[in-house]
Amino acid sequence: MRKAVSTLKYGLAAALCLGSVAAAVPALAQVSDDKVKIGVLTDMSGQWADMNGPGSLLAAQMAAADFGGKVLGKPIEIIGADHLHKADVGVGIARRWIENEQVDAISDVTNSAIALAVQQLTREKDRVALFSSPGTTDLTGKQCSPTGVQWVYDNYSNAIGPIKALIDKGNDTFFIVTADFAFGHSLEKIASEAIKANGGKVVGSIRHPFGANDLSAFLLPAQASKAKVIVLATAGKDMTTAIKQASEFGITAGGQILTAPVMFISDVHALGLDTAQGISFIEGFYWDQNDETRAFAKRFYEQRKAMPTALQAGVYSSITHYLKAIEAAGTDEAKAVSAKMRELPVNDFFAKNGKVREDGRMVHDMLLVQVKKPSESKGPWDYYTIVATVPGDQAFLPLDKSECSLVKK
Missing domain, CATH: 3.40.50.2300 (Response regulator)
Structure with a gap:
């Protein structure tokens, strides 16, 4: 009888211990697929590649690394692809990323026509869209989305x-x-x-x-x-x-x-x-504006051998804000994160006291x-x-x- 009581006591203690651990890290269970995956969809080889392209991918990688490579204890993965300025190619990549590769957010998206299609897809699939490059105001106008944000500029x-x-x-x-x-x-x-x-x-x-x-x-x-x-x-x-x-x-x-x-x-x-x-x-950004912009630009230049454009700096800033929102929300669920992105101010080298409005427009000084x-x-x-x-x-x-x-x- 003593042995049975002792076993029961240890069993209860173990259960209580496991319960306390689970209570201490509830957010870990809220990260889908045990990682946060961000896809940079851009012009890697065409006529706009210098202003975003490989530089946007680098900016995304820098943002993930500067965040510590993890959010809510789970790894951050950055991938990239070239949409070739073809809407069917761009949407096909975005759909594959979401449906087969568990991508949580799509970043940059050069080309307004492709961006509008990606906006519709991410709205339907409950994913976040972080637009740095497209200029059309329809992204925050008649085709706005609760999970889409437009970061750098618009027309x-x-x-x-x-x-x-x-x-x-x-x-x-x-x-x-x-x-x-x-x-x-x-x-x-x-x-x-x-x-x-x-x-x-x-x-x-x-x-x-x-x-x-x-x-x-x-x-x-x-x-x-x-x-x-x-x-x-x-x-x-x-x-x-x-x-x-x-x-x-x-x-x-x-x-x-x-x-x-x-x-x-x-x-x-x-x-x-x-x-x-x-x-x-x-x-929307100039590398030689102040000490903070120069510090980021120096690190970027060391790898890219070119100063960052506003679009590339915006990729870094938007992804950093997205990761902060995941951390604050305790989940990577798109609507919850997007709501938190609208609550939190944007304060980094790119923008001071920036604000994501309900229409998805990130308002900042130009x-x-x-x-x-x-x-x-x-x-x-x-x-x-x-x-x-x-x-x-x-x-x-x-x-x-x-x-x-x-x-x-």
Whole structure:
């Protein structure tokens, strides 16, 4: 009898001990598949690869490593893929990642058309989407999602400020050269509305195919229009090609102004200061802004041999915030994490007192920059003069104007 009581006592003690351990780490049981897996879906080899691509994958890997490689005691895994700027390829990769490879979040997603499709898929499959690269405002507008966030910029933030500044200086007629896909269409619409709202006039527009090697057929009508400003509603190599050819055709020498709302430091680097000097645009991040940005950029440069773009820095920041939200929520379940992302402030080298709104827009201060003259630059990658800081509540579309169904009005 004593032996039976003794066995029972030890059995109860063991059970109580195991129970206390389980109570101490309930969050561990809430991580699906015993790991947090993040897929970086981007342009690894095409015309936008320099501004995101392998650099975005590196930024994601740095974020995971800096977080300690684990969250809630479970490993963080980063994978990447090239969507080739094809919607069917991009969505196919995203679907395979979610359904077969247990990916919890999809990051970056260059190309607005692909991003909108991924937004729909992650909404249906209860996964998180961390958009750093796409510019379409539909991601936080009529196609918003409770599990999607848009981190760095959008077409509204980058078009409104420069256009208003140009009109205020008397440059009131515009011709728009547009990339013929979702990103360009969105940017053209927002630019046109901003021009008209500020008393300007759109005298013409034309759309070019993605990846065109020669944009002369689209620039010459802009030149012939005599518009004071030519808006390049395009990005990447299409945009740098347009700027180079505008210089060759004497467009800028003839007095017409170019504005490139969606431009990044990789574009300036590709153009060179001789060609890019004087261009003003809105940026979400600049590596030489302060000690924190320089510290991150130095580590990034050591591995990439290029300074980080705003998009790449945004990948790091959004993934770090996502991991913090998992830790705070005690689970990697998409809706719970997304809700926590909206609760927690964003405070890192990328943004101070940033806020993810209910529509998924991460609101943070933006920078109005001007490209330096060659004589003003102190060396490689010293490309910007920061003209002004645009407060986040002025940079982005006001929440009360959002078309997102998640916004209470």
